[in-house]
Structures are given as C-alpha cells and as structure tokens.
Amino acid sequence: MLPPLLRRKPAVAVLMCVPLFGLILGLVAYPFFHALFLATLNKAETAFVGLDNFSFLFGRQTFWMVVRQSLLFALVAVVFKALIGLAAAHAINTIPTKGQRKWRGMMLIPWVIPPALSTLGWWWLFEPTYSAINWGLTKLAVPAVPWLSDTFWARFSIILVNVWVGAPFFLIMYLAALKSIPGELYEAAEMDGAGPWQKFFYITLPMIRNIIAITTLFSIIVTLANFDIVRVLTQGGPLNTTHLFATYAFRVGIESGDIPLGAAVSLFMFPMLAILAFIILRNVRRRAASLA
Amino acid sequence: MADVTLQNLVKTFDTVEAVRGIDLRIPNNEFVVLVGPSGCGKSTVLRMIAGLEDITSGDIRIGDLRVNDVPPKDRNIAMVFQNYALYPHMTVEQNMSFGLRLRKVAKSEIRGKVQRAADILGIAELLGRRPRELSGGQRQRVAMGRAIVRDPQVFLFDEPLSNLDAKLRGQMRIEIQRLHQQLRTTTIYVTHDQVEAMTLADRVVVMNAGRIEQAGTPDEVYHQPRTRFVAGFMGSPAMNFLNCQVTEENGHTVARLADGPALPLPAEQAARVRSYAGRTLVAGLRPENIREAASHDGGNSGGVPHDISIDIVEPLGRETIVYFRLGDSTLCARVGTEVHPRAGERTSLVFHPDRLHLIDPETDLVL
Numbered sequence: 038m039l040p041p042l043l044r045r046k047p048a049v050a051v052l053m054c055v056p057l058f059g060l061i062l063g064l065v066a067y068p069f070f071h072a073l074f075l076a077t078l079n080k081a082e083t084a085f086v087g088l089d090n091f092s093f094l095f096g097r098q099t100f101w102m103v104v105r106q107s108l109l110f111a112l113v114a115v116v117f118k119a120l121i122g123l124a125a126a127h128a129i130n131t132i133p134t135k136g137q138r139k140w141r142g143m144m145l146i147p148w149v150i151p152p153a154l155s156t157l158g159w160w161w162l163f164e165p166t167y168s169a170i171n172w173g174l175t176k177l178a179v180p181a182v183p184w185l186s187d188t189f190w191a192r193f194s195i196i197l198v199n200v201w202v203g204a205p206f207f208l209i210m211y212l213a214a215l216k217s218i219p220g221e222l223y224e225a226a227e228m229d230g231a232g233p234w235q236k237f238f239y240i241t242l243p244m245i246r247n248i249i250a251i252t253t254l255f256s257i258i259v260t261l262a263n264f265d266i267v268r269v270l271t272q273g274g275p276l277n278t279t280h281l282f283a284t285y286a287f288r289v290g291i292e293s294g295d296i297p298l299g300a301a302v303s304l305f306m307f308p309m310l311a312i313l314a315f316i317i318l319r320n321v322r323r324r325a326a327s328l329a
Numbered sequence: 330m331a332d333v334t335l336q337n338l339v340k341t342f343d344t345v346e347a348v349r350g351i352d353l354r355i356p357n358n359e360f361v362v363l364v365g366p367s368g369c370g371k372s373t374v375l376r377m378i379a380g381l382e383d384i385t386s387g388d389i390r391i392g393d394l395r396v397n398d399v400p401p402k403d404r405n406i407a408m409v410f411q412n413y414a415l416y417p418h419m420t421v422e423q424n425m426s427f428g429l430r431l432r433k434v435a436k437s438e439i440r441g442k443v444q445r446a447a448d449i450l451g452i453a454e455l456l457g458r459r460p461r462e463l464s465g466g467q468r469q470r471v472a473m474g475r476a477i478v479r480d481p482q483v484f485l486f487d488e489p490l491s492n493l494d495a496k497l498r499g500q501m502r503i504e505i506q507r508l509h510q511q512l513r514t515t516t517i518y519v520t521h522d523q524v525e526a527m528t529l530a531d532r533v534v535v536m537n538a539g540r541i542e543q544a545g546t547p548d549e550v551y552h553q554p555r556t557r558f559v560a561g562f563m564g565s566p567a568m569n570f571l572n573c574q575v576t577e578e579n580g581h582t583v584a585r586l587a588d589g590p591a592l593p594l595p596a597e598q599a600a601r602v603r604s605y606a607g608r609t610l611v612a613g614l615r616p617e618n619i620r621e622a623a624s625h626d627g628g629n630s631g632g633v634p635h636d637i638s639i640d641i642v643e644p645l646g647r648e649t650i651v652y653f654r655l656g657d658s659t660l661c662a663r664v665g666t667e668v669h670p671r672a673g674e675r676t677s678l679v680f681h682p683d684r685l686h687l688i689d690p691e692t693d694l695v696l
Contacts, residue, residue, distance in 0.1 A: 221414035224381050229428035229475075230402035239427070243418040 075300040082297060090301035099277055100302070103285045107306075110192070110281055111260040114199040115253060118260075121200065122207020122252075129208070130215045141212065148205035156269040159198045160185075163270070188278040191271050195279055198266050203259075207252055214248035215241065247321045254317045258310055282306050331392035331405075331482040331515060332357050333378065338387035340373050347373045349539035350387070355532075360509050360516045364526035365536035366562070371519045372487055374536075378517060379408050379485050391482060407476035408485040412492065413468045415460040415475075421447075422456040425474045439478075446477040449511065450504075466497045473508065486518040490525060502528055523563050527551065535559045552684070557693040560613045560686055566650060568686070569619070571658040573612035575605050575687070584612055584685060588656030590635040592682035602687050602696050610696070613686035616650065619662035621670075622677045632679035639674050653678070 042048050079086045094100045129140050147155065162168050163184035171181040184194050218241065226236050242249075264283040267273060273280035273288060280288065282302060290299015333355040340348040348370040355361045363371040376382040378389055380401035389396050396404050407428075415424050422443055429439045447453040450470040460468055469489060476484055486505075490498045506529055509516055520526055526533045527547040534544040535558070542562075543555045554560035560568050572587040575594075582599035585591040592612075594602065602610070622634055640659065643650040644666075651662045651670050662678050670676060687696045 219412065219414070221410050221412055222416060224379075225408070225410060225414035225416070225475075226427075227381065227401045228379060228406070228408050229479075230431045231427075235431060240416065243416075 072300045072304055075297050076304050078297045080295045080297060086297075090298050091305075094298070094301055094305070099280075100285075102277065103280045103282065103302075104305070106192070106279065107261055107281045110196060110199070110263070111257055114196050114203065114260050115256050117196070117200045118203045118207050118256060119249070119253060121204040123211050125204070125208045126211035126215055129212055141209070144208055145205045147201050148203070148209075152202050153265045153269055155202065156198055156266050159194070159201075160270050163194055185271050186275055188275060191275060191279045195266050195270055198270065199260060199263060202266070203256060206256065210248055210252045211245065214245040218244045247324050250317050250321050254314055257313065261306055261310065332390075333483055333515060333517065334388075334390040335374070335378070336388040336390070338374065338377065338389065339385045340370070340377060340382065341385045347539055348377070348385075351539075351541055353534060353541065353544065355515060355517060357515055358513045360518065360529060360531045361534060362518045362520060362526040362530035362532075363534045363536055364520055364523055364562075365542075366521060369536040370539040371521075371536045375408075375485050375487055375517060375519045378483070379406060380404055404483075405479075405481050406483040406485055407479045407481040408487065409469075409472045409476050409489045411488040413460070413472040415468060415471055417460050419459070420456065421452065421458055421460070421463070421471050421474075424460070424471055425456075425478050428475070428479050442478045442480070443474075446474040449477065449508065450474050465493050466501060469493065469501055470504075473505075477508075477512070482515065484514050484516040484518075486516065486520075488520050489518075490520070491522070498525075505529060523565065527563070533563075535562060537562075554613075554686065554695055556695060557611065557613070557688045560688070560695060564615055566616050566661045566663075568613045568615050569658070569660040570611050570613050570688075571655060571660065572609050573687070574607065574609055575602050577606065582606075584610070584682070584687060586612055586655065586680070587658070590633040590680055592633055592680055592685055594685070594687075595683060598685075598687070598696075605687075605689070605696065609690065611688040611690050613688055613695070614660075614680065615684060616661045616663040618681040618684045619660065620679050620681065621662075621664040621668045622679050631683060632681045634677045634679050636675060636677050639670050639672055639676060642670050642672050651678075 043052075075082070076090055077085055077087055079089075125144060129137055129144070132140060162170050165171060165181060165183055165186065168184075170184070175181055182190055184190050222240050222244070223236055226240050231239060261281070262283050263281055264287065267279055267281055267284045268287070271279045273284050277285075282305065286299040286302035288299075289302060290296045333353075335351050335353045338348055338351040339346070351370075351374055353361075363374060365371050373382060377384050378391075380396065380399065384397050391404055391406070416427065419427065425443045425446060426439045429442065434442075443456070444453065447456055450473060452467060452470050452474060455463060455467060455471070460471065463471065472489070489505075490501050493501060502525060505518075509529075518525075518529060530547055532544060533547050533550045535542045535550055537558045543550055543559045545553070550559055551563050554563065557570070561570065571589070573584045575582060575584055576591075577583075578585075578591060581593045582603060583591040583593050584602075620632070637653040637655065639651055639653050641652040643652075647666065649664050649666060649668070649670065651664055652659055653662065654660070664670065664678075688694065689696055
C-alpha cells in the first residue's frame with residue numbers, strides 16, 4: 038500500500054518532475070545567478086562593485102568591436118546557413134525517397150563531427166604555406182591568401198567554417214518542414230497556374246515560416262555564443278578582430294584572470310537574446326494559431 | 330466549355346498497369362461520374378486529365394486540343410480535391426482568387442468573380458476567414474468556389490464528398506447538382522460511392538482493374554448491366570448471385586435457381602439464352618425483385634413464390650432487408666414495412682423473374 042501522499046495524483050506528478058527541476062536549477066539557474074553575482078564583484082572577487090564592470094566595459098573600444106563582430110558574425114553566418122540549408126533541403130526533397138537517406142546522411146556529417154576536431158582540419162587547410170587551398174591557388178597562378186592573419190580573411194574563414202558546421206542543422210529542419218506540406222497544395226497551386234518560383238513563394242515559404250523562425254532563433258543563439266571555431270582557428274586574432282562574446286569573455290575572464298569582467302561580457306548577450314527570442318516566439322505562436 | 334476525349338489511355342507505375350486502355354468521349358456540358366472500387370484507376374484517369382500525372386500512352390483532348398504535353402495551368406480546367414487542398418495561410422477570398430491573381434487578372438474583375446462565386450455557394454460571409462475556421466462543408470464549398478472563379482472549360486472532382494458525414498454529403502450532393510444545372514460546365518467526377526454516381530451523373534462510367542466495364546446512364550448501368558462486376562457493384566444491398574440452369578419446362582424456358590424456384594424467362598431473354606440450356610449459369614437478382622408474398626405493388630403477378638427460412642432481419646424504417654439461405658448462397662430481399670419478419674421464421678417470398686440477369690460464368694458477361 039502506498040503512503041497517502043503518493044496516492045494523490047498531483048503529488049506524484051510533482052515528485053516526478055523533481056529530477057527535471059533539479060537539473061534546471063543546477064545547470065541553468067545556478068550558473069546564471071552565479072554569473073550575475075560574479076559580474077558585480079571586483080577583479081579579486083573580494084568586494085561588491087555594483088555595475089562598475091559593465092560601465093568599465095562600455096568605455097572600452099575593444100568591447101564594442103567585439104559586439105559589432107559578434108553581430109556581424111551571427112548575422113552573416115545565420116543568413117548563409119539558412120540559405121544553403123534551404124537550397125540543400127529543396128534539392129534533397131526532389132530526389133526520390135529511396136535515395137534521400139544516403140544524401141541526408143552525407144550532408145549531416147559536418148554537423149555531427151565535434152566542431153573542435155573538424156575546425157582543426159580547417160585550420161590545417163588554411164595554413165598559409167603548406168595547406169592544400171593555398172597550394173591549389175598558387176598552382177592556378179592566384180596569389181596565396183593570408184586566411185587567418187588578415188582581418189578580412191580571418192573573419193571570412195571563421196564564418197565559412199561556422200556555415201559549414203551549421204548548415205546541415207538548417208537542412209534537416211527544413212527538410213522535415215518541407216515533408217510536412219501536403220502534396221495536394223502544390224497540385225492545387227499547379228492547377229491555379231503557379232510556376233516553381235510562385236509555388237515556393239506562395240506555398241512553401243508561408244508553410245514553413247514557423248520552422249524558419251524557430252531554426253533562425255536557435256541558430257542565432259548558438260552562433261552568437263560560438264566559442265570553439267574562433268578558439269581553434271584564430272584565438273580571436275589578428276588584433277582581437279575575430280573575437281566573439283564567448284572567446285572575449287574567456288580571454289578577459291580566464292586568460293587575463295578577471296573573472297567578474299568575463300562574466301559581465303558573457304552576460305551582455307543575455308538581454309539581447311531574450312528580447313529577440315520573445316519577439317520571434319510571439320510571432321511563431323500567432324502564426325501557429327492561424328494555421329492549425 | 331469543351332468536349333473531353335480519352336483515346337486508348339494507359340498509365341503504368343513501374344510494373345503495375347493502373348489504367349489499361351481507356352476510350353471515352355465526354356460531350357460538352359455533360360456530368361460524367363467515374364465510379365469503381367479503390368485501386369480501379371479512376372483517380373489516375375482524372376489526374377491524367379488534370380495533367381498532374383504523365384500519360385504512359387494514348388491521347389487526351391480537351392476541345393480540339395491534344396493536351397498530353399500541355400501543363401495543367403494551360404489546360405483551362407479546375408479541380409476540387411478530396412482533402413480540399415485549401416491554402417491554410419490564406420483567407421477564403423485569397424484562396425479563391427489565387428489562380429486569378431497569378432494570371433494577372435484585373436483586381437476589380439477578381440473581386441467581381443469571387444463575389445459571384447461566393448454568392449452562388451452561399452459563402453459570402455466567410456470571405457475573410459481562414460480555412461481552419463471553417464467546417465468541413467464550408468471548406469468543401471470554398472474548394473468549389475476556387476474552381477468556379479476560374480470559369481474553366483472542365484471541372485474535375487476527385488472524391489470531394491468522402492470526408493464529409495452522411496448528412497452533409499447528401500446536402501452537398503444536391504448543391505453540386507444545382508451548381509451543374511446553373512453553370513453547365515463539362516464535369517468529370519470521381520467517386521467510389523455508387524449513390525453519388527447514380528444521383529449526380531448524366532452518364533456513369535463504371536471502372537474495374539484499370540478498364541471501363543460499362544458507360545451509360547444511371548438507369549442503364551443499374552437495370553441493364555453488361556458484366557457481372559457492374560451488376561454486383563451498382564446497387565445497395567448488392568445484387569444476389571446464385572447458380573442456375575436454363576431448362577425447358579412445360580413449354581417455357583425457365584431458369585432453375587440452385588435449391589430454389591424455377592423462374593420463367595420473358596420471351597426475348599429466353600431466345601437469347603436458349604443455346605445455354607443445360608449449362609450452369611449465374612443468376613443475378615436484385616433484392617427488390619425478391620418481395621414478400623402479396624406485396625402492395627401488384628400482388629404476386631408474374632412472381633414465383635418460394636418458402637425460405639429467415640436468417641437475419643435489418644429493419645431500415647421505410648423497408649426491411651431480409652437475409653435468407655438458398656442452398657449454399659445467402660440471399661437478400663427487400664420487403665415492405667407492413668410485414669414484420671422475424672429471424673428463424675419460415676415464410677414465403679416471391680421471386681420476380683422480369684429483372685433476372687443471366688451471366689455466363691466463363692466470360693462474366695450478362696447474356
């Protein structure tokens with residue numbers, strides 16, 4: 038016989054949720070509030086300094102450069118990931134179902150290899166003197182490119198690698214969304230006189246808009262918080278011109294030993310992402326309600 | 330408005346031959362219903378006419394134009410799909426006007442056409458709503474509205490009522506009929522429901538296994554079926570089939586039903602089947618041609634009474650369906666409500682031979 042408390046359904050439900058609450062508390066709430074707390078301490082973590090760390094950051098040009106770089110990086114990378122993912126998803130969707138699995142599997146490879154590892158491969162490809170890319174370019178009589186030591190090319194390289202790693206995620210989300218559109222809608226559109234582009238703009242896009250929004254939001258969050266690609270390829274150089282929030286926070290917090298300042302850097306992302314998430318999810322909910 | 334002509338139309342999917350040589354001419358203004366069981370190829374034929382399915386061989390003509398290689402949008406046809414296929418992100422008005430907008434029709438003209446179609450279908454007050462805010466019947470009307478506004482040469486309907494409940498299906502059937510009377514557009518309608526086929530069609534085309542079994546008026550396919558399949562498919566409850574032998578008895582040609590009565594054949598039919606004397610044939614008799622003794626419609630005139638034992642009784646209100654056994658076969662009879670048969674009871678039923686169909690079991694053709 039169960040004790041009386043466990044015979045009540047709500048009590049059992051709450052009990053069963055406890056492990057989840059525990060995980061959220063331990064892995065999300067605690068680190069977040071601890072970071073908030075850290076960001077209000079002085080460098081030695083001995084005194085409360087309020088918002089001094091933030092005002093210090095706001096006065097530094099390097100910090101604003103990191104903000105600009107992070108936004109540029111996230112914007113360009115997410116746009117390309119979305120476009121490439123959509124094009125690839127469309128291409129795979131047109132292959133007969135039998136052959137699709139093979140292509141889907143191959144396209145997912147960049148996404149499933151741990152990025153730190155695959156980025157090492159890219160780093161090797163970008164190596165200025167001995168790498169395959171520059172060797173190939175010089176064979177074609179094109180001057181070698183300083184992939185990681187010139188500001189423009191270094192930014193280009195980290196965006197390229199991020200797109201390479203992240204596009205398959207968009208591909209798989211879009212492919213699932215495309216498959217959920219009833220074929221009859223396209224047939225009806227065909228009878229209505231729609232060509233391929235009109236079907237895409239009037240049927241496909243509106244039907245997968247929610248998936249696009251959610252995937253984009255998710256991707257913006259992980260792209261803005263990217264760490265491993267920059268860390269392996271450029272360590273933020275040359276001259277801090279490829280630092281993102283996470284790598285810069287690591288630089289000032291861990292490598293320069295100012296953990297409160299590093300916490301302040303990483304917290305700066307939070308309100309931006311929160312507002313973005315709120316706007317996107319609100320639109321998604323509205324659209325979902327109108328389509329259901 | 331236009332004729333539609335199908336010539337030796339064939340469709341093969343990989344190794345399966347779904348449509349095996351269809352020849353059919355649908356004159357202008359006609360309402361033709363393709364009816365048949367699932368997988369008989371009727372929807373494939375419709376989709377080939379629509380241009381949504383390639384043609385393996387044969388020709389389709391709409392008017393004078395051979396349309397085999399003409400894309401759907403240039404065939405000037407409109408189709409109503411089984412699941413309506415309304416665009417969920419567009420309002421009713423946008424759904425209906427989509428085709429016209431793509432064709433760059435002037436806005437004022439679009440508005441007029443949509444309003445007219447909405448008035449015809451009684452959905453004028455729904456124009457601002459989205460499909461999810463509509464009931465099944467309303468969605469069906471919008472789907473028809475989308476077809477009407479295009480003012481096409483041919484309407485194609487692909488089992489449009491199969492997702493509706495029985496009552497609504499009855500109402501929509503009447504509306505489709507009314508619509509056709511009003512617009513007189515050539516219509517090709519696919520269904521597996523023989524009631525829809527009988528009630529809507531100017532001409533019913535019964536299909537089976539990729540072929541046309543028979544094409545004719547509803548009356549013809551019901552009363553003069555050409556094959557055993559048509560005889561069995563049209564009508565509910567279905568026609569009774571049982572073995573019989575044609576013999577001469579007392580100077581009359583009769584069909585002696587296995588373990589049942591001997592039914593004298595009308596002179597014309599007797600002449601047709603005399604050469605089959607002595608062979609086992611299949612007799613087809615509709616439930617309404619087996620009645621209770623002394624029924625109200627003319628007593629037992631011409632009928633042959635026979636004692637049977639009642640198996641199952643299905644009272645339907647305006648009539649009662651009685652199942653009984655005759656030898657190895659279970660047969661079905663329609664009796665009036667004035668008699669109250671009970672399962673297990675023995676009673677006398679009257680077999681009316683005037684509508685007896687005799688079928689050659691080797692060819693399955695009605696003789």
